[in-house]
Amino acid sequence: MSRKLLAALLSLTVTLALSLALIDRPLPTEDLPARVGQAMQSSGVAHPVTAVLLNFRSYDTLLEVGVLLIAVVVALALREAQPDGPDRMGLDNPLLRAITAWLMPLMLMVSGYLLWAGSTRPGGAFQAGAVLAACGVLLRLCGTGLSWLEQPWRLRAGLALGPLVFLAAGTATMLAGASFLAYPEPLAGSLILFIELNLMVSIALALISLFRLAPPQSDSPHFADRRRSRRE
Amino acid sequence: MSSALFYAWVGVVLCGLGLFGFILHRHLMRRLLAFNIMGSGSFMILVGLAQDGRGADPVPQALVLTGIVVAVASTALALVILRRWYRVSGESRLPEDV
């Protein structure tokens, strides 16, 4: 009881402090949006958010894709350390199957559109990859095995594709004498699109893998024992 | 109060709620949800506060996109570990919290 009260009191205080920080705020000295506006025409894309993501602060994005890849690596490592039992995923639901069959082409198209639209309006590799991953998740829920993903080597290649292309592009610019990730201006637009395309594949694969690698409900004898003993 | 500041303030409230949940609950799933609420709150502050009185700012929007991917990856990893832990121990809380 007192624990709840204490927790409430403490988080309320933090909320108040944050509110104070919101109100009692100095005016910023720097006008970053203006700088973004000035640099837009040499960024290779028309949408400022995409420009920031994939050009001005593309290094952040590179590391962020790394974060996603690490999560998959860890999930893969854990599966190696503790193999799952038989894969029993797949809901026996005809409606789901029917709708999935209908939605699948549409989702693929949306995904492609999002990727394409990224350069001029909201969208981009992550959004496209997420929709693509949703396709994979739906397929898996229907019990359709994505058998080509079972091949470890292919999966790994697909996962590393996006980050590798991204890294290679950055390194190539560095080898050419410019800064890391400094795309040459005329090529910037197409280069960004190319990177995003590869990223989309890797991101989608990463999300699907993460979904697949969280172990499903299982009734291993050990597990049942533990539950029984707890109940008693 | 401008609408941007209001968004930021809602973010503050979400953060407070998330923190409350995170420190109160011991069930790992609830903690994870609390973490996500808190994360959403901080994204709202990041976008809302920066745009208050200055109009649209693409930089925090891009940052939030990056942040979301990072949060997704973290949540997914947490889920993987959580499910593994549940599998070997049958517990949905950490050892001392049982």
Place this chain on the structure above:
Amino acid sequence: MSVALPLPWLIVVPLGGAMASFLVPERWRVRLGLAVLPVMWLVTLAVLGDLAAHGVQVHALGGWSAPLGITLLADGLALGMVALTTLVFSLCAVHAASHAAEKGHNGEIGFLWPLLWFLVAALNSIWLSADIFNLYVGLELLGLTAVGLVALTGSAEALAAAMRYLLAALLGSLCYLLGVALLYAAGGSLALGDLGTIAGSGATARVALALMTLGLILKTALFPLHAWLPPAHGGALAPVSALLSALVVKASLYILIRLWLALDPDVATAAAANLLGALGAGAVLWGGWMAWRQTKLKYLVAYSTVAQIGYLFLFFPLVTGTSTIAGGLAWDGTLLMLISHALAKAGMFLAAGNLVLAMGSPLIADLSGISRFRPLSLFSFGLAGVSLMGLPPSGGFTAKWLLLQSALHSGQWWWVVVLIVGGLLSAAYVFKVLRHSFVEGPKRDHFNSPPMAMELAALALAAAGMGVGLAAQSPLTWMRIGSPFGVGG
């Protein structure tokens, strides 16, 4: 004039190594890892040479300079940490590789190598970054890798430790992110160098500093937020524990130090600094006491990390509102402590891993008789212990000497008591181990023997911890390049 090697190579090489070792079949991973190591050394040495020749290096990523883009900044401190990372990582990698070679396979830890390389990439990205949001991404990269390394064995204990670590890491980085949001709103820039322009009078910067500090000390495992550390570091594989204790907990501290020095002095108040110092003192005492109470060897070493982290936090009260001389001494002392602890602790973890492997038991009580069978590993353990105790001529001693002088110079004699009592406590737990290993209990002649390379890796790290103290001037001279306290000392 020679052209300086671009700084991003320090991140490209390990990141490329990570992807490559993720792609290649498992049986090639160890060999690939050992092949990339020399490249890593070449890059590190080249960049260090550039630092000596041209001074502080700045690299605007993508050609966009701050505040629009992200810049990498390589001053003495950053490159000192880079060099430390390369050194500690190489020896841990040799340790891991020879362990794998001895077992004839590395099936159960197949993804160790990609994660190790990701760890180096994450560390280097943090040491070099001069952008507070990029630091957040780097922190997450580091946190998830470290959690993965802890969970790697997949046992229940490892999973619980990893889960607790992950929760701490997530909460910590969220608090940091909140701080970033507030600082960006108040200053309009994410560059570390621009933080000083934020007016200190408003509440925003102060609340941001409090949030970021708390988030970072949670990740650094400062007492009493250290609870996640012992199971995570004590339960992992020996080279992983070594890397986590030596480098990973230092990364968040490094960010904290950068942040405190970058912000307007008005924001970083003396009360907050003293609070950090007090927590550090608590860490020294509690960690030392708990280390002494442990029954498992690796947990003892892990709690020792909790204690040693405490020393590093004395930096804050010693530089806040004190004279430049006291601040400079504290800066030197803290950096030296950081390096020597990293080397000694990595050596100690590797030595402890060897001893556990040789004994076939994790318990300190089972060490009896080991002094005759594995003298070299025990010697490395003792040598690292000398540094942790702060006995001369180790790096730990020199660092403590500097910190003590700084405390006396700024008139804060109470930290002197903490430093000396902490030394006594560390002597107690180090000698506890030595005492048990000198006892010749019931006759035991069955000891496993780890390969020579594993023992030499531990010895090299422990000896390096010693060498840092012996030749304290030169690392300090390097790390003073670009220091806010000037080059005098």
Place this chain on the structure above:
Amino acid sequence: MSTMIAAFGLILAPALPLLMALLWCVPGLRARVAGWTPWAALPALLLALGGQSGASVQLDWIMFGTVLGLNELNRVFLTVTATLWLGAGVYARGYLAGDARVEQFCLLWLATMAGNIGLILAQDVASFYASFALMTFAAYGLVIHARSAQALRAGRVYLAMAVVGEALILTGLMLAASGLDVPLLPMLAALPEAIAESAHRDLIITCLFFGFGIKAGLPLLHMWLPLAHPVAPIPASAVLSGAMIKAGLLGWISTLPFGLISLPHWSLFMMGTGLLAAFGAAFIGVHQQTPKTVLAYSSISQMGLITVGVGAGLHDPKVWPVLGPAIALYALHHGLAKGALFLGVGIVGHRGGRLISPLLWLALALPGLSLAGPMFSGMAAKLSLKAALAAGSSIPAWWQHLPLLLGLAAIGTTSLIARYLWLLLEVKPGHPATRSVWLGWGMVLGASTFGLVALPWLPVAAGWPPDLDYLPDLAWPVLVGVILALLAVRHLRAWPIPAGDGVVALEWVFAALVRGWRGFRVVMRRHTRKWRWSKPGAKATPSIMSLYGNRLEQTWRRDAGLIFAALLVVMLLATVLG
């Protein structure tokens, strides 16, 4: 050219043992290094005999700049130390032949030696302290060499006291250094002045006096000595008692403000402590049952006499120029004599005490006679000490009784030597004595008998040959002591005072405290169990975490979130309001 040679010698003396210790780490070279171990002390001995006072060398790249140097004073200490390490090392080669742990012994021997030589040559605080600590902690391994329960207990006591000593010394040195302008590079020579002018003078002197006093065997801080010496291998006891005890003395001499100011209270305190040690240790020592324990108490007693001299030096600054060398000389004499006596135990041990020839008995007794006063080096040392003490001006009234007190102390010394010789008779035959053992003993014996008079550069204040008028002064205590000893053989039985006297009581108190605390916890636990929330009889969940951490630690782990939030609030208050 000669400066180059001098510099090379200064570096080589401490570096050779260190280098050999490093080579030891290479498994293939280990056996060979062990064979060479005794000769590691040779450069130091050559430096002491052939070096020039005033030579120094600066090594900027070590720590904050290390300076090694040789001067009149530390040369005396270097002589005794190097001789003992060499002699005892040669001796050890024969004594430990066939021992299972001989290789480990060699490593620790080399490390301890490097520390001991290094601290003598060190001219800057950092390397002095570094060497001191190296010596102290490496010697732990020598003490516990036998690994018996007794040895481990002695090691525990030694270590506990050593750690406290190191902490005291560090505190003292640091406080003293903080008064200097260049706190990073303090020279030892600058410390006395800094201490004399420091605001914390008494605190610093307290730290340094007691810190080094642990090594020097001050009363109540001496307890490790009689425990450690008997259990250590004989050559190790010899260097512990002969050379390493002197490190404490050297620490006093090189840091305390001698010859600068008069500190009457400290002087009185030190002299009182010294006299207490001189008489108390003699009294306890004659009741001991093994020759090495008797020698350990004799060392405490002798160090007490030296402490009296040191205390006198703090009384009157003007005496110091005479007194300092006299003390050094006395230390040299005692170190060599005590080393020879310790090594003698092993010589007797190879045949058994009752079986050896009268000539050998005489040789064994020689250093004892020297220690008691009227012979050889001992005579020179005592005379110069007496002369130096007599030179003190502005003497307090009780000072006039000092010669009498010293005479009485010499009675104690004689009794101790008599007891030692008596106990030697009881020694059972043991291991065979090889040529190395004889050689090592002979070297130390020769040095102790003639060394003092053979070295022309030694500062023998009273001159040589000595004035025979002093002879009665030195002789009567010996006569009284011998008579007392003869009486004691007939009529007295030794009291059962355990070796290590006070530590036994302390151990008892400590054990009682631990028992009490455990009992208290059991009672409390029973008491509180009633109010526990958990259902009675509920089986506690076996936790993975039960192997580490206590209840408080578990709370911190479980409520980490709350603690985090609470700290966050405190930090917010500290930044926003602070």
